[in-house]
Structures are given as structure tokens and as C-alpha cells.
Amino acid sequence: MELLDTQRLALVTGAVEGGIGFRVAERLAAEGARQALVDIDGDAIAATARKLAEATGTEVRGYAADIADPASVLAMAEAVRGEMGEPEILINCAAIVSDKLFLESDYGDWSRMTEICLYGPMNLIKTFAPAMVERQYGRIICLASDSARLGQARLSYYAAAKAGVIALCKSVAQELGPSSVTVNVVSPGATNTSLRQAREASLLDQMGPENYAKREKKVLRMYPLRRIGGPDDIASMIAYVASDRASWVTGQVISVNGGFAMP
Numbered sequence: 001m002e003l004l005d006t007q008r009l010a011l012v013t014g015a016v017e018g019g020i021g022f023r024v025a026e027r028l029a030a031e032g033a034r035q036a037l038v039d040i041d042g043d044a045i046a047a048t049a050r051k052l053a054e055a056t057g058t059e060v061r062g063y064a065a066d067i068a069d070p071a072s073v074l075a076m077a078e079a080v081r082g083e084m085g086e087p088e089i090l091i092n093c094a095a096i097v098s099d100k101l102f103l104e105s106d107y108g109d110w111s112r113m114t115e116i117c118l119y120g121p122m123n124l125i126k127t128f129a130p131a132m133v134e135r136q137y138g139r140i141i142c143l144a145s146d147s148a149r150l151g152q153a154r155l156s157y158y159a160a161a162k163a164g165v166i167a168l169c170k171s172v173a174q175e176l177g178p179s180s181v182t183v184n185v186v187s188p189g190a191t192n193t194s195l196r197q198a199r200e201a202s203l204l205d206q207m208g209p210e211n212y213a214k215r216e217k218k219v220l221r222m223y224p225l226r227r228i229g230g231p232d233d234i235a236s237m238i239a240y241v242a243s244d245r246a247s248w249v250t251g252q253v254i255s256v257n258g259g260f261a262m263p
């Protein structure tokens with residue numbers, strides 16, 4: 001089902017193959033949406049964009065930027081504007097995760113996490129929202145995590161940064177609503193991507209195979225649908241919220257989580 005007005009330029013961060021951002025980009029490209037894909041890994045994002053453009057015949061370009069660095073975001077924005085125009089859809093997927101007990105973490109861990117996971121979306125919104133306001137149209141979507149809503153051991157400062165994203169989006173939604181710019185949060189439960197696989201590998205290392213297998217079973221019992229999510233599960237919701245069909249949805253935190261949490 002096609003959802004998007006393909007004249008609108010979409011910008012997706014964290015879109016290298018293997019994650020949710022990539023699956024979003026793949027889906028939007030299949031609908032013919034022009035896209036700027038952004039990632040800190042410049043070579044990988046260039047290759048991803050080329051692959052999607054070739055597969056779909058859609059204009060998809062890759063841009064290297066560190067979302068935590070305002071100067072890097074501004075340079076990327078200039079390049080995007082020069083080559084593709086002004087994004088009307090902004091999808092903030094880029095993030096890192098860190099698996100540590102809070103008491104074993106330090107200021108360096110917290111600040112890196114906050115710079116990427118909270119200041120990153122702030123940098124992107126600050127850069128691209130003014131033109132959306134001017135055009136009286138925009139879709140801003142940020143990825144949070146159900147750990148931000150429920151709390152999660154070993155993810156404290158990631159969860160804290162993502163809780164900040166939720167508060168940011170609800171507040172900015174109030175400010176930009178009168179300009180017909182929507183701001184929403186999609187909050188995934190555990191989803192099989194490169195980010196999750198890295199965390200699981202570290203847990204397996206720390207716990208050993210037997211305890212890890214027990215944990216896996218316990219985790220699955222917490223999901224009424226009895227499976228971990230796939231990037232497609234999350235991308236479907238993002239594609240809907242990015243579309244014109246969602247023009248009366250703003251300031252919402254939409255969990256896509258197999259029933260893990262039912263607030």
C-alpha cells in the first residue's frame with residue numbers, strides 16, 4: 001500500500017543496512033520517495049544509498065554526518081539542500097546503545113549517550129524544522145525505546161536519553177502543531193537489528209551460554225506475541241506516521257512492541 005506523497009523529500013538518519021533506518025529507507029524508496037540517508041559511517045551510507053537507488057530507480061543519496069556534532073549536521077544539511085532540496089519528512093533513527101550497570105558507568109558514558117541519542121535528534125530538528133514551519137508542512141519522527149517508558153536494568157543512561165526524546169517530541173509537537181508540522185515518537189520493543197545483535201553478543205559473553213539461553217526464554221515470555229520484533233514491524237509504523245494519512249497524529253508515543261508493555 002503506497003502511503004507517501006513522493007514529491008516530498010525524506011531524510012532518514014542511521015540508515016545503514018542492518019537496522020530499522022535502513023528498512024524504513026527501503027520501504028520509502030519502494031514507494032518512490034526521494035531520500036537523503038544520513039549516517040556516521042560515510043562509506044556504508046553511500047553504498048546503501050547507491051543500492052537502493054539502483055534497485056528502485058528512485059533518487060536516494062547518502063550523506064556522512066555525526067548527528068552529535070552541530071557543525072557536521074549543518075555541513076550535511078547544506079549538501080542535502082544543494083543537491084536534493086529541503087526535507088519535509090525527518091526520521092531520526094540513528095543511536096547507540098550501551099550495556100552497563102549504572103554504578104559501573106561514568107560521566108563519559110552518559111555524555112556520549114546523551115550527545116548522540118538526545119542532542120542528535122535536537123540538532124536535526126533545529127536544522128530542518130524551520131523550513132517545515134515556513135512551508136506549513138512537516139513530519140518529524142524520533143525513535144525512542146520502551147526502556148524509556150518502563151526503565152530497564154543495564155540500559156539506564158540510554159533509557160534516560162530516550163525519555164528525553166519523548167519529552168522533547170511532545171513539547172516540540174505543541175510548538176509546531178499550529179504550522180501543521182507533526183512530531184511523533186515510535187517506541188520499539190526488542191527488535192532484531194545490528195544494534196540489538198551487538199548487545200546480545202555482549203550479554204552472551206558476560207552470562208555464558210546456559211544463563212543466556214535461560215534469559216532468552218524469559219525474555220520471550222514477556223512478549224505476548226512470543227517473538228522479538230523485526231525491522232519491518234517498526235518500519236511499517238514509521239511509514240504510516242510519515243504519511244499524509246497521519247495528518248491528525250501528533251505528540252504521540254506509539255509503541256510497536258509485540259505487547260511487551262500495555263500502558
Ligand SMILES: NC(=O)c1ccc[n+]([C@@H]2O[C@H](COP(=O)([O-])OP(=O)(O)OC[C@H]3O[C@@H](n4cnc5c(N)ncnc54)[C@H](O)[C@@H]3O)[C@@H](O)[C@H]2O)c1
Pocket residue numbers: 013014015016018019020021038039040041065066067068092093094095096116143144145146187188189190191192193194195196
Ligand atoms: N533494535 C532494538 O531492539 C531497538 C529497541 C528500541 C529502540 N530502538 C531504537 O531504534 C533506532 C534504530 O535502532 P537500530 O536497532 O536500527 O540500530 P542500528 O545500530 O542498527 O542503527 C543505528 C545507526 O545509527 C548510526 N549512528 C550511530 N551513531 C551515529 C552518529 N553519531 N551520527 C550518525 N549516525 C550514527 C549507526 O552507524 C547505525 O547505522 C534507534 O534509535 C534505537 O535506539 C531499537
